[in-house]
Amino acid sequence: MMRKVEEWKEGRCRLFHFEIGKIQDWKPVKDLLNWARAWSLWSVHLCTGCCSPELMAVACSRFDAERFGTLPFPTLRECDLLFILGVVSEKMAKRVKITYEQMPEPKYVIALGDCAISGGLWWDSHNVVQGVDKIIPVDVYVPGCPPRPEAWIQGIRLLQKKIMEGR
Amino acid sequence: MVFSWIVSILRPLGMAFRHIFKYRFTVKYPYYVLETSERYRGRPVLDLAKCVGCGVCATICPNKAITMVNVEDRRYPQFDAGRCCFCGFCAYFCLTSALKMNGGYELSEYDKSNLIYPPEKLVKVPPPPPERKKVVKLKKLSLSTGVTHG
Amino acid sequence: MIKVEEEVVETLKQTFTEYVVEAKVQREKRVTVVVKRERLVEIARFLRDNLQFDHIASVSGVDYPEKNEFMVVYHVWSIPKKVLVALKTSVPRDNPHLSSLISVWEGVNYFERETWEMFGIIFDGHPNLSRFLLPEDWDRGFPFRKDFKLRTKPE
Amino acid sequence: MSIMRVRWGPQHPVSGQWAFWLDVDGDIVVNMEPDIGYTHRGIEKVAENRTYIQNVPVVERTSVFDAGNIVFGYVQAVEELMGIEIPERAKYIRTIVGEMSRIVSHLYGLGLLAIAVGFETMLMWFINDRELFLDLFEMLTGARITYSFFIPGGVLHDLPQGFYDEAMRRLDYFERRLKDYWKMFFLNRTFITRTRGVGVLKREDAIRLGVVGPNLRASGVEADVRKDEPYAAYDQIDFIIPTEKEGDAYARGGVRFHELEQSVSIIRQALKKIPDGKIRVKVPITPTPPKGEAYSRVETARGEIGYYIISDGSNRPYRVKISAPSFRNLLAMPFLSRNVPMADIPTIYLSLDLIPLDVDR
Numbered sequence: 167m168m169r170k171v172e173e174w175k176e177g178r179c180r181l182f183h184f185e186i187g188k189i190q191d192w193k194p195v196k197d198l199l200n201w202a203r204a205w206s207l208w209s210v211h212l213c214t215g216c217c218s219p220e221l222m223a224v225a226c227s228r229f230d231a232e233r234f235g236t237l238p239f240p241t242l243r244e245c246d247l248l249f250i251l252g253v254v255s256e257k258m259a260k261r262v263k264i265t266y267e268q269m270p271e272p273k274y275v276i277a278l279g280d281c282a283i284s285g286g287l288w289w290d291s292h293n294v295v296q297g298v299d300k301i302i303p304v305d306v307y308v309p310g311c312p313p314r315p316e317a318w319i320q321g322i323r324l325l326q327k328k329i330m331e332g333r
Numbered sequence: 334m335v336f337s338w339i340v341s342i343l344r345p346l347g348m349a350f351r352h353i354f355k356y357r358f359t360v361k362y363p364y365y366v367l368e369t370s371e372r373y374r375g376r377p378v379l380d381l382a383k384c385v386g387c388g389v390c391a392t393i394c395p396n397k398a399i400t401m402v403n404v405e406d407r408r409y410p411q412f413d414a415g416r417c418c419f420c421g422f423c424a425y426f427c428l429t430s431a432l433k434m435n436g437g438y439e440l441s442e443y444d445k446s447n448l449i450y451p452p453e454k455l456v457k458v459p460p461p462p463p464e465r466k467k468v469v470k471l472k473k474l475s476l477s478t479g480v481t482h483g
Numbered sequence: 484m485i486k487v488e489e490e491v492v493e494t495l496k497q498t499f500t501e502y503v504v505e506a507k508v509q510r511e512k513r514v515t516v517v518v519k520r521e522r523l524v525e526i527a528r529f530l531r532d533n534l535q536f537d538h539i540a541s542v543s544g545v546d547y548p549e550k551n552e553f554m555v556v557y558h559v560w561s562i563p564k565k566v567l568v569a570l571k572t573s574v575p576r577d578n579p580h581l582s583s584l585i586s587v588w589e590g591v592n593y594f595e596r597e598t599w600e601m602f603g604i605i606f607d608g609h610p611n612l613s614r615f616l617l618p619e620d621w622d623r624g625f626p627f628r629k630d631f632k633l634r635t636k637p638e
Numbered sequence: 639m640s641i642m643r644v645r646w647g648p649q650h651p652v653s654g655q656w657a658f659w660l661d662v663d664g665d666i667v668v669n670m671e672p673d674i675g676y677t678h679r680g681i682e683k684v685a686e687n688r689t690y691i692q693n694v695p696v697v698e699r700t701s702v703f704d705a706g707n708i709v710f711g712y713v714q715a716v717e718e719l720m721g722i723e724i725p726e727r728a729k730y731i732r733t734i735v736g737e738m739s740r741i742v743s744h745l746y747g748l749g750l751l752a753i754a755v756g757f758e759t760m761l762m763w764f765i766n767d768r769e770l771f772l773d774l775f776e777m778l779t780g781a782r783i784t785y786s787f788f789i790p791g792g793v794l795h796d797l798p799q800g801f802y803d804e805a806m807r808r809l810d811y812f813e814r815r816l817k818d819y820w821k822m823f824f825l826n827r828t829f830i831t832r833t834r835g836v837g838v839l840k841r842e843d844a845i846r847l848g849v850v851g852p853n854l855r856a857s858g859v860e861a862d863v864r865k866d867e868p869y870a871a872y873d874q875i876d877f878i879i880p881t882e883k884e885g886d887a888y889a890r891g892g893v894r895f896h897e898l899e900q901s902v903s904i905i906r907q908a909l910k911k912i913p914d915g916k917i918r919v920k921v922p923i924t925p926t927p928p929k930g931e932a933y934s935r936v937e938t939a940r941g942e943i944g945y946y947i948i949s950d951g952s953n954r955p956y957r958v959k960i961s962a963p964s965f966r967n968l969l970a971m972p973f974l975s976r977n978v979p980m981a982d983i984p985t986i987y988l989s990l991d992l993i994p995l996d997v998d999r
Contacts, residue, residue: 211651215677216702216995218654219746219783223772226765230359240651255998257618258648258655258676265649280396283415283445287396287696289637290687291680292626293617296638299445308441309448311418311784312702319362321441328443338827345822349759358766372780372795393923395692397637416637420695420786425794426923434780512867513933538861539848540935541944541961558933558944558961562845562859565866567933590848593969594961601682616675616998626683633687 196332203272204326207247208239212265215252217279217312229315234322247274247325250304252312253281253288254295266302274329276321277304279312286311369438374421376436377412379455383431384409390423390432399423402451409452414440487564488514491534499526512566520572520581527557527570527587536561536568542594544602546629551576553604557584557591574604583608601627641668648676652754652984655994662980670975670983672968678998685958689924690716693955695786697945700962701996702783703746704939706739709788711936712958714869715945716790718934719927722919726871728792730912733871734805735778735787736936737901737908738771741812743939744894744901745771747991751891752823754984755832760823767815770808777801790925792918802909809902816899824888824895833887837974837986840885847969851941852893853990857885863937875907887989894991924953940964940991964996 189195213221224231225238239245242265254262266273277298280286285296298304305328308321360367369375386408391399398416401408410423410432424432437459442448488508495506495516503526505517518526530536540558547554550573557570574581583606584591595606596615603625606612614621624631644660647653655677661669681700685693697712698705710732717724749764772782777798779785787794823829839849844857854861862879864872880896882889931948941963950956967990974986 210649212649213655215655216699219703222746222749222761222765223769223782226762227358228360228766228769229362233359233361238651242649253677253679255618255676255678257678261648261676280398280414280416280418283448284413285637286416287418287699288679288684289397289416290633290635291684292623292631292633293678293680297445306441306443307415307445307448309414309417310438310440311420314438314782316362316366317438317441320439323363324441324443341825341827345759345826348818348822370777370780370798372778372798373776374780389923393692395688395695418695418784418786419781420784421780421794422691422695422786537845539966540942541946541959543946543957543959543961545948545957556946556959558946560935562861567935569933588848589846590966590969593965597965614675616678618675626680631683633683 197330200330200332203246204329205235207234207236207274207322207325208245209236209247209249210242210245210265210269211238211240212242212248212262213251214254214258214262215279215281217252217282220312220315220318221249221251224315224318229319231315231319231322234319234326236322242269245269246272247276248302250275250277250282250298252279253286254298254301255293256295257293259295259301262298263301274305274325275302276306276308276325278308278310278318278321280309281311283307283309373438374419374424374434375438376414376417376440376450376459377424377432377434377455378436378458379410379412379452380431380433381409381452381456383429385429385431387428389426389428393422393426395420395422404452410455411452412450412455413448414450415445415448487566488512491564491566491568492516494534495526495529498529502526509569514566514568515571516568517571517573520574523570523572524582524584524587527584530559530568530570531587534561535563536566537588538562539588539590539594540567542591542598544598544604544627546576546602546627548576548629553579553602555581555598555604559588579604581606585609601625603628645673646983647673652987656997658975658983660975660980660983665980667975667978667980667983670972672971672997674968674994674997676998677995681999682958682960685955687954689953690927690955691789691923691925693958694789695784697958697960698784698786699995700943700960700999701938701940701964701993703993703995704739704743705783705785706735706787707743707936707938708943709786710736710870710938711934711943711945712947713788713790714936715932715934715947716925716927718932719930719947719949720790720921720925721928722791722921724792724919725916726913727796727915728917729871730908731793731797731917732788733875733908734905734912735775735785735793736870737904738774739785740939741898741901742768742771742775744898747939747988748823748891748894751833751887751985751988751991752829754988755829757823757826757829760819763815763819767812770812774801774805774808777804789918789921791921792916794918796917797912805905805909809906813899813902816895816902820895824892830888833891833985833989834884836887836982837978837989838884838886839970839974843973844885844970847973848966849941849970850963850966851937851939852897853890853941853967853970855879855881856889856893858883863935863942867935869934869936871908871911872904874911875904877904877907887985890989890991926951926953938963940993940996941967960999962996962999964992964994965999967992968997 288294536559545554647657657673659671745768749761752760779787944961946959948957
């Protein structure tokens with residue numbers, strides 16, 4: 167029994183004489199899973215900098231990023247997507263890392279605004295991390311200060327494309 | 334007293350109900366786009382014929398997003414979208430108005446190095462993507478049709 | 484128009500003759516007073532109680548490495564009088580101790596804590612001078628001092 | 639009873655960019671300590687590294703929620719240092735931008751307050767009406783949120799073609815909406831019970847702690863820089879300063895709401911009265927003010943902001959001190975969070991309209 171539970175946990179339980187885990191590598195199933203992932207990108211509420219007013223605009227009815235399944239969700243254990251909303255200071259950098267580590271795999275990161283991409287306006291500041299990609303891997307870069315909601319949505323679309331292609 | 338409380342709670346419900354029948358507010362972005370204003374500050378676009386390579390844009394830039402590079406022994410600005418804060422000072426203070434901030438806002442990339450626009454890439458005004466169906470005018474969306482809420 | 488401001492300057496000069504280094508009306512609604520730091524608390528209390536300067540606006544440190552001193556500037560607004568006074572005092576750079584004004588205006592609490600963190604000016608009598616804005620493990624000195632150099636080129 | 643220390647933030651839907659240390663006894667908060675600095679960018683130090691015009695986008699990032707008013711104080715201080723008087727038309731345009739910015743910021747703040755009391759519809763409506771003014775901003779300045787529109791010497795652009803009609807149409811509509819808001823939001827039983835008597839800040843305490851802006855006016859102090867020390871075109875415009883006596887969360891929301899009405903009226907008057915003329919006096923690209931210092935005060939949406947700028951005669955400022963409104967209001971937060979239920983903390987925090995960006999600078 168114990169062995170079975172552990173097998174279930176690892177996703178390789180034998181059912182009808184073949185391993186379920188291997189189904190994931192079968193192309194139609196893989197595509198289906200990626201499609202499902204791409205359209206339910208729940209995102210984390212982690213405000214790091216000044217792009218947060220546009221978060222409101224994106225989440226509310228005019229641009230409504232929820233059309234693409236990116237619902238800002240309170241619990242990061244259930245989230246797939248981490249938005250880095252602008253400037254990441256050195257104090258915040260540790261928290262960004264902790265937040266990223268807590269999220270379940272597969273997880274994706276979108277860096278919004280040029281402070282998150284390269285330090286931007288704070289290229290000489292004593293307390294700003296020069297680009298969030300020094301701490302965590304970034305999938306999509308969205309420039310702007312802050313990016314327009316449309317640019318934001320374009321970033322989400324790019325990420326969806328990336329997920330659906332299985333990259 | 335109790336009656337007024339109930340009214341105060343029911344009133345919003347009624348108001349929200351009325352809004353079901355109003356004009357739709359959401360812009361279905363990738364298929365429909367909002368028309369941006371003429372002054373909208375997107376990516377700068379360079380006019381090579383007008384540029385004299387004076388370097389005012391690189392001097393005024395608060396972010397050091399613009400650097401001057403040599404192309405065929407002339408100096409032209411090279412632009413890094415990953416650094417720009419889109420303040421528009423480079424275009425405003427440009428002596429010959431060779432820089433214009435109308436290169437659009439769809440600049441997202443997978444790779445950071447694609448965000449750097451050398452002069453030959455900076456001259457291009459991005460064409461509208463083919464999946465676009467319609468450009469929504471600001472006026473139509475806003476008030477002439479009544480309420481803008483959904 | 485400028486009567487109230489001059490009255491403030493005159494009163495201060497008469498009451499604390501030796502300790503007021505300089506007092507002048509900068510412009511309308513702006514008074515600058517430079518005092519010696521020994522009697523800072525008393526002058527501040529006099530400003531609050533007798534001249535109705537009740538609303539603290541800002542506390543800023545300024546670093547002058549050539550003169551080897553810090554300037555600490557308290558800007559205080561008076562709600563009834565509608566005048567802003569800049570109460571300045573200087574602190575030697577090698578021994579930056581100043582008595583805290585938290586007993587006079589409680590609003591200086593976080594301002595003084597910030598000034599301590601950024602300049603290293605120690606406010607005696609402040610209840611809680613601990614890390615505030617910078618990261619917990621900051622060890623690169625006091626960032627707002629002039630000898631703290633920033634990068635000159637982006638990375 | 640044992641006292642437990644709870645950390646709240648920075649990864650929390652309500653907390654924003656900071657964290658609190660809460661000492662809780664059961665459900666009652668005994669003591670609260672803010673843990674700030676998560677967005678400390680060192681604006682004051684960075685500003686010493688740039689020229690006066692390059693600093694405009696830098697100081698704007700103090701609080702992008704209210705970008706119009708934040709830069710206002712900076713450019714005024716630089717103009718005072720340089721001893722220049724800006725044209726009349728530029729003053730009016732600045733007034734219009736400042737008031738629109740106030741509307742945008744208040745709508746955002748009230749929307750967040752609506753979340754804190756569980757009123758998500760209101761958030762949607764407020765944020766959507768915010769778009770009306772963001773469109774106007776885009777028309778006028780070319781950006782939705784970060785305008786960089788004021789520079790020392792005036793403003794960058796004149797009012798565009800058709801701005802008057804568009805603005806008037808939107809203001810008419812917005813005024814109609816405000817009546818709805820009052821009925822729906824401020825007369826609502828749910829909202830009243832959740833905010834009345836929460837976080838009461840008395841008049842003496844407000845002054846003692848140095849609280850500014852709508853929070854101070856909600857405690858019954860009539861202090862507003864626009865009246866005390868009129869800048870731009872505020873001395874030629876007729877408006878009142880809404881105050882309340884109670885000093886609780888409802889009063890703070892109410893003051894912000896009435897300020898929306900006043901802002902609409904100010905924009906109308908300014909658009910009607912605006913004179914013709916130049917919008918900018920000639921200022922070199924790298925201005926070099928003479929030696930001196932200036933302290934400029936401006937009423938932003940969250941309260942008075944003070945810029946203390948010292949010039950040493952070079953083309954970069956010697957020292958820029960930003961006395962930001964939320965930093966001054968921050969002291970009220972631990973004061974109000976003593977002996978209250980933990981569920982009231984979001985209401986207190988969002989009714990004070992504290993923005994961590996503004997606190998950290």
